[in-house]
Amino acid sequence: MKAFTYQRANSLTEAAAASAKPGATLIAGGTNLLDLMKLQVETPNHLVDINRLPLDKIEDTPEGGLRIGAMVRNSDLAADPRVRNRYGVLSRALLSGASAQLRNKATTGGNLLQRTRCYYFYDVTKPCNKRDPGSGCAALGGFNRIHAILGGSNQCIAVNPSDMAVAMRALDAQVGTIDAKNVTRAIPIAEFHRLPGDTPQIETTLKPGEIITAVMLPPPPMGKQIYRKVRDRASYAFALVSVAAIVDAAGGKVRSARLAFGGLAPKPWRVAPAEERAVGASASESTFDAVASGVLDGARGYGGNDFKIPLTRRTLRAVLAEATLT
Amino acid sequence: MDESGHRGIRITRRTVLESGTATAAFLLSGLPQVALSAEAADTETAITPISVDLQVNGLLHRLTLDPRTTLLDALREHLALTGSKKGCDHGQCGACTVLLDGRRINSCLTLAAMHDGEPITTIEGLADGKTLHPLQAAFIEHDGFQCGYCTSGQICSAMGMLSESRAGAPSYVTENLAEAQPALTDAEIRERMSGNICRCAAYPNIVAAIKQAAGAPT
Numbered sequence: 201m202k203a204f205t206y207q208r209a210n211s212l213t214e215a216a217a218a219s220a221k222p223g224a225t226l227i228a229g230g231t232n233l234l235d236l237m238k239l240q241v242e243t244p245n246h247l248v249d250i251n252r253l254p255l256d257k258i259e260d261t262p263e264g265g266l267r268i269g270a271m272v273r274n275s276d277l278a279a280d281p282r283v284r285n286r287y288g289v290l291s292r293a294l295l296s297g298a299s300a301q302l303r304n305k306a307t308t309g310g311n312l313l314q315r316t317r318c319y320y321f322y323d324v325t326k327p328c329n330k331r332d333p334g335s336g337c338a339a340l341g342g343f344n345r346i347h348a349i350l351g352g353s354n355q356c357i358a359v360n361p362s363d364m365a366v367a368m369r370a371l372d373a374q375v376g377t378i379d380a381k382n383v384t385r386a387i388p389i390a391e392f393h394r395l396p397g398d399t400p401q402i403e404t405t406l407k408p409g410e411i412i413t414a415v416m417l418p419p420p421p422m423g424k425q426i427y428r429k430v431r432d433r434a435s436y437a438f439a440l441v442s443v444a445a446i447v448d449a450a451g452g453k454v455r456s457a458r459l460a461f462g463g464l465a466p467k468p469w470r471v472a473p474a475e476e477r478a479v480g481a482s483a484s485e486s487t488f489d490a491v492a493s494g495v496l497d498g499a500r501g502y503g504g505n506d507f508k509i510p511l512t513r514r515t516l517r518a519v520l521a522e523a524t525l526t
Numbered sequence: 527m528d529e530s531g532h533r534g535i536r537i538t539r540r541t542v543l544e545s546g547t548a549t550a551a552f553l554l555s556g557l558p559q560v561a562l563s564a565e566a567a568d569t570e571t572a573i574t575p576i577s578v579d580l581q582v583n584g585l586l587h588r589l590t591l592d593p594r595t596t597l598l599d600a601l602r603e604h605l606a607l608t609g610s611k612k613g614c615d616h617g618q619c620g621a622c623t624v625l626l627d628g629r630r631i632n633s634c635l636t637l638a639a640m641h642d643g644e645p646i647t648t649i650e651g652l653a654d655g656k657t658l659h660p661l662q663a664a665f666i667e668h669d670g671f672q673c674g675y676c677t678s679g680q681i682c683s684a685m686g687m688l689s690e691s692r693a694g695a696p697s698y699v700t701e702n703l704a705e706a707q708p709a710l711t712d713a714e715i716r717e718r719m720s721g722n723i724c725r726c727a728a729y730p731n732i733v734a735a736i737k738q739a740a741g742a743p744t
Contacts, residue, residue, distance in 0.1 A: 203571040206593035206639050231635045234596070235616050245571040247593070249640055275629075279695040284703040295698040299721025300687060301623055301632045435698065435720035 202243040209250050212411060216380035218248045220409025226250050228271060229305040231298075232314040240324055241315075241331055255309075255413060258282065264419035267376075270309030270412045274364065275300065277308060287417060289425035289444050293367035296429045299436050309412035312365055312375065312392065313404065316358035316466075317438055318347065329355045330400040345504040346440065349512075350496075351465035356400030357502060360393060360467050361438050367427060368415060369460035369468035370444035376414040377406065386416065393467035400466075421458060423448030424523045429462070430515055439463035441512050447478075447523035454478045454487065454524060459495065464512060471495050483524035488517045578642050582607065583651030593639055598622045600638035601648060609649035609678045613723075620722030623679040623686070624648050630686025632721075649678035652685070661685060664735035672726035683722045684736045691718070691740070710740055 209215035219226045225244035227233055228251065236242040255271040258280050266287070268277060277283055278294035298306065306314075320326045320338040327336035339347050339357050347357040374386040392404055406412070426445045431437040442462035448455040457478040461469040474494025481487040492513040499509050573592055580587045580600060589604055598615075601607045601624070610633055613621035617635040624633045625647040652659035661681050664670070671677045691710050699717045700708045708714065715733050724732060 201594045203573045204593060205571060205574050206576055206637070208639075208642075227637075227640070230637065230640065231617055231632070234635050234637070238615065247637075251640055275690070275695065279690075279693075281706075284696060288703050291696065291703050292698065295696065295700075299617075299620065300690065300718055301620060301630050301683065301721045302617055302635070304626075304629045304686070305631050305636065435717050 201237050202240060202245070204244050205246050207246065207248050209248050209253060212253060212255075212378055212413065213380060213382065215248050215250050215253065216378065216409045216411050218246070219411065220380060221246065224248060226411065228307040228310040229273070229302075230310075231302050231305050232310065236315060236322075239322060241322060250411075261416065266417045268308050268415045268417065270307060270414055272308045274298070274303040274306045274308070274311060277364075278303065286420040287367075287371060287425070289370060289427050289446060290364070290367040290417075292425075292427035293363040293429075293442075293444060296427060296439075296442070297363040308364070308415055311362055312412060312415070313406075314362060315403070317361045318358035319343070321358060330358060330396070330403075333399070333401050340502060343504055344502045346438070346463075347502060347505045348465050349499045349501055349505055349508045350469055351395050351467060353396045353398065353400070355398055356396035356466070358396070358400070358466060359463055360465070361462075362468070363427070363429065363439060363442060363462055365389065365393070366439075366442055366460045366462035366468045367444040368417070369470050370446055370458045371417055371421070372458075373418075374416045375412055376416055377410045378413050379407065379410045384413075385410070389415075389468070390470065396466050403466075421446050421448070421456070423456060423458075426519055426523055428515060428519045428522075430511060441508060441515050443515055443519045444468075445519045445523050447520065449483050449524040449526070452483050452524075452526070454481055454483055457491070457520070457523075459491070459516070461495065461512065464499075464508060469495075471497065473497075478520075483520070485517065485521075488520040489513070491520065492516045576639055578638050580605070580638060580641065580646065581643060582646045583648060589638070591638055593637065595638045596634055597624070597636045597638045597641055597646070598633035601633060601646075607648050607650050610682075611675055611678060613675070613679075618723070619676070619679075620683055621676050621679040623683040623722065625682055625686055628686070628689060630683050647682070647685075649682055652681065659685075661688075661735070661739040664739040665732070668731045668735040668738065669728070670732040670735040671724070671728050676722060676724045676726075680719070680722045680724065680732055683719060684732075684739065687715075687718045688736070688740055710737070712737075 223245035227247045227249050255269040257269045259267045261267050274294050278291045283291045321328050326338040348359045368389050373389045375392045377385045423446045429439045429442040439462045444460040446458040457475050474491050477490050477494050575590050578589050578591050611621035613619035615634045617632040622634040623630050694707050696703050697717045699713050
């Protein structure tokens with residue numbers, strides 16, 4: 201680990217100002233950041249500890265949704281009765297991620313900012329445009345079993361590893377932020393993560409010194425909520441494919457379908473035209489297949505990850521069948 | 527993570543173990559100058575040692591630490607509490623599991639400085655004098671280990687897991703999330719303990735030990 205100086209922030213303004221300085225980084229749960237610092241993938245010269253900022257509340261909003269503080273731990277969010285009863289897809293997604301020890305530390309804001317688990321990003325002896333812009337991408341022609349089939353570029357095909365963010369995408373969450381001048385923003389989660397394009401090192405639309413304060417969930421949408429995760433182990437593994445689904449169906453017809461995907465792309469993936477194919481359609485294999493084709497529009501494999509295309513289709517079909525079962 | 531103090535002062539883990547905490551703390555007071563000279567060559571940021579009060583198993587320890595010191599390294603190398611083990615040092619194996627304010631965490635993936643004044647419990651803090659904690663006794667009774675390297679992490683993790691379960695927390699395999707008190711079945715125990723790897727694969731006996739300690743029929 202490279203040397204750094206350490207500061208415990210006593211206010212959001214102090215944290216925002218300190219984190220805007222070159223080389224400074226906020227530390228919350230630290231479960232991903234310290235891992236990367238040990239490998240010198242991340243080499244901050246100053247850490248701003250925000251663990252004692254009062255951002256650990258889950259509050260009801262006047263609209264009937266929830267406001268989740270950025271420092272709410274993943275385990276606390278998953279176990280909250282309101283989340284379990286009204287946002288089951290989020291609770292289930294959180295519980296599918298990492299281990300209990302990590303979930304006790306990992307925070308809502310930190311989960312949104314976690315880095316990819318691409319093994320070339322982690323290996324500082326290999327080229328990686330995300331870690332070292334301009335050095336190349338070893339995954340394109342290398343082992344790319346876990347990599348993106350959608351949304352990648354010829355610079356980077358790393359996937360976003362979060363389960364939580366996939367559920368939040370299906371729920372149309374918003375990310376609340378504040379900067380050192382006390383300017384606040386609410387960023388729709390769809391616009392929070394960026395696609396790599398030619399700048400894979402820039403992963404979110406956060407500005408320097410802008411801090412996540414909360415995630416806002418709108419009132420729970422109608423329908424059955426499912427989080428289905430397909431991975432190499434039964435527990436404690438990242439998704440090869442995951443589906444967060446909120447499907448409203450009755451009398452053999454689909455009224456609405458919200459479908460977000462993990463493991464497929466550099467950001468939680470959602471395709472509006474694919475969802476529209478389900479609206480008003482019969483809950484049948486042919487509908488499910490048409491929706492899957494819409495989701496996979498433009499998908500391409502890079503050799504090792506070709507299997508993700510049929511795996512996504514089959515997983516989605518199974519999820520939609522379960523969601524529309526009467 | 528490198529322990530710059532050790533590189534400069536040439537104390538080994540064994541020295542610390544044999545000399546005890548007081549000696550370690552004394553040696554560490556000499557850390558800043560030594561560490562600076564040892565690190566200056568390969569880093570741009572000078573090391574600014576920080577004072578950290580660690581409250582471990584009911585005792586308060588004032589330490590002067592390189593900010594990079596993980597909680598695990600502080601416990602093992604500075605307080606000579608070597609029950610918590612360093613397996614992977616990347617939060618993947620669970621051997622370093624300790625309880626922070628009663629909640630289980632990976633001590634390798636957090637900095638000691640982040641826990642100034644917060645209550646920490648390690649495997650050394652579980653027994654009541656010579657009387658083992660029921661989880662410790664159950665692990666022995668059910669032979670919940672072979673080599674034993676993962677055991678302190680398994681037991682601390684099981685402590686945290688049982689209190690999560692008593693509080694009604696669900697897991698990924700909980701069928702009905704709305705259920706206020708999910709039953710602690712074998713499948714639940716296995717899922718909830720998946721952050722602790724046992725390379726000897728003593729899992730069936732670990733599950734049996736935890737069930738016994740939880741008061742469930744085994």
